[in-house]
Amino acid sequence: MVLKNMITGWLLLATALGVKAQTAGLDNVKLNFSLDGNGQPVYTVDYKNNPIILPSKLGFTLEDDSLFYKGFKVLGTEENVTDETWQTVWGEEKNIRNHYRQLTVHLQQQRHPFRLLDIEFRVFADGVGFRYVFPKQGGLKYFVVTGERTQFRLTGDHKTFWVPGDYDTNEYSYTTGKFSAIDNKEMVEKSTDIAVRTAPDRYAVQTPLMMKSDNGLYINIHEAALIGFPAMMLHADKADYTLTAHLVPDAVGNKAYLHAPFFTPWRTVIVSDKATGILSSRIILNLNEPSRIANTSWIKPMKFVGVWWEMQAGKSTWSYSDYADSLSTNGLPIPNGRHGANTANVKRYIDFASKNGIDAVLVEGWNTGWEDWFGNWKENVFDFVTPYRDFDLPGIMAYAKSKGVQMIMHNETSGSATNYERRLDSAYRFMNQFGYPAVKTGYVGKIIPRGEHHDGQWMVDHYLRVAEKAAQHQVMVDMHEPVRPTGLQRTWPNWVASEAARGNEYNAFSKGNRPEHETILPFTRLIGGPMDYTPGIFKLRNFSYDTSRRVHTTLCKQLALYVTLYSPLQMAADYPEHYEAHLDAFQFIRDVPLTWDESKVLEAEPGDYLTIARKQGAKWFIGAVTDEQARKSDIKLDFLEKGKKYKATVYADGENADWYLNPESFTIKTIDVDYKSTLRLKLAPGGGAAVSLVPVN
Ligand code: NOJ
Ligand code: CA
Numbered sequence: 001m002v003l004k005n006m007i008t009g010w011l012l013l014a015t016a017l018g019v020k021a022q023t024a025g026l027d028n029v030k031l032n033f034s035l036d037g038n039g040q041p042v043y044t045v046d047y048k049n050n051p052i053i054l055p056s057k058l059g060f061t062l063e064d065d066s067l068f069y070k071g072f073k074v075l076g077t078e079e080n081v082t083d084e085t086w087q088t089v090w091g092e093e094k095n096i097r098n099h100y101r102q103l104t105v106h107l108q109q110q111r112h113p114f115r116l117l118d119i120e121f122r123v124f125a126d127g128v129g130f131r132y133v134f135p136k137q138g139g140l141k142y143f144v145v146t147g148e149r150t151q152f153r154l155t156g157d158h159k160t161f162w163v164p165g166d167y168d169t170n171e172y173s174y175t176t177g178k179f180s181a182i183d184n185k186e187m188v189e190k191s192t193d194i195a196v197r198t199a200p201d202r203y204a205v206q207t208p209l210m211m212k213s214d215n216g217l218y219i220n221i222h223e224a225a226l227i228g229f230p231a232m233m234l235h236a237d238k239a240d241y242t243l244t245a246h247l248v249p250d251a252v253g254n255k256a257y258l259h260a261p262f263f264t265p266w267r268t269v270i271v272s273d274k275a276t277g278i279l280s281s282r283i284i285l286n287l288n289e290p291s292r293i294a295n296t297s298w299i300k301p302m303k304f305v306g307v308w309w310e311m312q313a314g315k316s317t318w319s320y321s322d323y324a325d326s327l328s329t330n331g332l333p334i335p336n337g338r339h340g341a342n343t344a345n346v347k348r349y350i351d352f353a354s355k356n357g358i359d360a361v362l363v364e365g366w367n368t369g370w371e372d373w374f375g376n377w378k379e380n381v382f383d384f385v386t387p388y389r390d391f392d393l394p395g396i397m398a399y400a401k402s403k404g405v406q407m408i409m410h411n412e413t414s415g416s417a418t419n420y421e422r423r424l425d426s427a428y429r430f431m432n433q434f435g436y437p438a439v440k441t442g443y444v445g446k447i448i449p450r451g452e453h454h455d456g457q458w459m460v461d462h463y464l465r466v467a468e469k470a471a472q473h474q475v476m477v478d479m480h481e482p483v484r485p486t487g488l489q490r491t492w493p494n495w496v497a498s499e500a501a502r503g504n505e506y507n508a509f510s511k512g513n514r515p516e517h518e519t520i521l522p523f524t525r526l527i528g529g530p531m532d533y534t535p536g537i538f539k540l541r542n543f544s545y546d547t548s549r550r551v552h553t554t555l556c557k558q559l560a561l562y563v564t565l566y567s568p569l570q571m572a573a574d575y576p577e578h579y580e581a582h583l584d585a586f587q588f589i590r591d592v593p594l595t596w597d598e599s600k601v602l603e604a605e606p607g608d609y610l611t612i613a614r615k616q617g618a619k620w621f622i623g624a625v626t627d628e629q630a631r632k633s634d635i636k637l638d639f640l641e642k643g644k645k646y647k648a649t650v651y652a653d654g655e656n657a658d659w660y661l662n663p664e665s666f667t668i669k670t671i672d673v674d675y676k677s678t679l680r681l682k683l684a685p686g687g688g689a690a691v692s693l694v695p696v697n
Helices: 007-016 185-190 275-279 343-355 393-402 417-434 457-472 517-523 555-564 576-580 583-591
Strands: 029-035 041-047 050-057 060-062 072-087 095-109 116-124 127-134 142-148 151-153 159-162 175-178 209-212 218-224 232-237 242-247 256-259 266-272 302-307 360-363 406-412 438-442 476-480 495-498 569-571 598-605 609-616 619-626 631-636 645-653 666-673 678-683 688-696
Touching: 029 072, 029 095, 029 116, 029 127, 041 127, 041 266, 050 266, 142 242, 218 275, 266 275, 275 517, 275 598, 275 609, 302 343, 302 406, 343 360, 343 393, 343 576, 393 406, 393 417, 406 417, 417 438, 417 457, 457 476, 517 555, 517 598, 517 609, 517 619, 555 583, 555 609, 555 619, 555 645, 555 688, 576 583, 583 645, 583 666, 583 688, 609 631, 619 631, 619 678, 645 678, 678 688
Parallel strands: 302 360, 302 569, 360 406, 406 438, 438 476, 476 495
Antiparallel strands: 029 041, 041 050, 050 151, 060 142, 072 095, 095 116, 116 127, 127 266, 142 256, 151 242, 159 175, 159 209, 209 218, 218 266, 232 242, 598 609, 609 619, 619 688, 631 678, 645 666, 645 688
């Protein structure tokens, strides 16, 4: 980290304090800060002497100062080094090292009222984070941000994995192509398979944005700790390969209403010369605050089944009604009188969970409101406490308890955050009263307050209010259709998962997700936190009366996703009868843990493949997935404990498996291995492999 004009001063100080010794390992990444001739803050980032971010500008426009990005002078700087290790409540690793150098730059505008702005930079071994701080000051109290001018000037026409910078949904397929080809016009206009789309800037994309340079460097841009501020989209300027922050506006076009002192979320750049380095980075978590929940003993990772895929597939309905639900999410006609959440059907799922080592059952469509919920800007649709008359709630809770199974609550808000907020207390008291440990929420449709967006400041605050309210009631929460995550699961570990991307459900109700989708998600959406992707579909075609619907993977790839798409809350999304047909393969879902001591990303290439090994206790589990290309992979097991023998159970695609032609073909074999062994995995087109490694005594 170098501060221009103060280089000598800063480096000397660093040495004098013995800081150099503490920074071993941090030297890969260099950050340079300076003010340009107009007094505008500028930074650059290098990685192993390769430029990553060329001189890029920083700053804001405010309602009362359209030039709050220039005319600054440096009042002073501070720097320090942190090297600490902290424990996760759950996660991909038990212990996480947080090692960085921090430079704080104190700026002052050189005109009345001489406003102050600080910028904090943190340099890690695998990237940087920086944020703006508006200090408490006389000349800036309550203020309105009209724009953020943060830039990321790239070095060339990188390969980019992107989704449109939509203010209301992130449920898109990724487009892979050159930076210069970014253009979301067609996609936003033509797509019809989701209800809400708002992407007025043709060249705006969402983060986490994954890129690869021509010289083989992997770069990921995102943000961490999104609190009290709108989400940052990025406007792509092809002329000079520059990304500029594009904050999601509110109903009247403003971006953020702030009160100094305030600090913004961190803007992050993760960089590595290996794709695996992006996946093992912990920058996002490290830039979030420690847990705000003191006693976390009630937060327990869970596997669940649910009355859910049957609605997605069109077999049953959310609503209890006597007429066709022609406005179902998939737009397909649904037969009358097929309410999924009826007591007998729910008990079937409870029985399956109880017999097969699954912790919980989710039931959607249990409460009144679904008869007329879909569409935009409907207020007071749900009250979150009134069951349909064929759902015997107390009876079901008692039955589940007798079977040792927990129930997961479902609160669809139909986008009306106002209605949900009014009813939060009663909704969470209700969960406590009946013993629900977790809730899945949802925000389908346009947001109320009208004109607000899913990713704007108002909703960002709302999601946090919900997480906090849930924590007060010791309830875990899984949010669907929220803003994409930014590592807040460290601070609110009861916020166990979010959807916030295109999930497996699209395979049920639309043309679906291309086989490459799950090889991109870990590099994009999951950089921010766990995803409720709902893996585990075993019947991959002919599950819908629309026979063109199919899941674009093999069965073994569905198994591998439990390892490659990390979440402490994992659904086994298919029907009990589809699992009962393959209980041998289901054994992997039973066995695979939901929280890990250690994770190793063995190989990866965004859009193509990835293989991850994770450890819990003495056991290891491996997941490998590929895109539409078949793949052979030789996995060295040198991470196993020396001198120990392990029994490897390998769930592999069958000889002629193929996501399209033969998706349900698989083999299971067991072999003895040790740390010297190499495991050859053969992945079918759209395929995967899952392996458990258990020590033998
Ligand atoms: C969309 C969610 O992603 C899905 O899981 C849920 O079933 C529906 N909304 C209804 O709430
Ligand atoms: Ca969704």
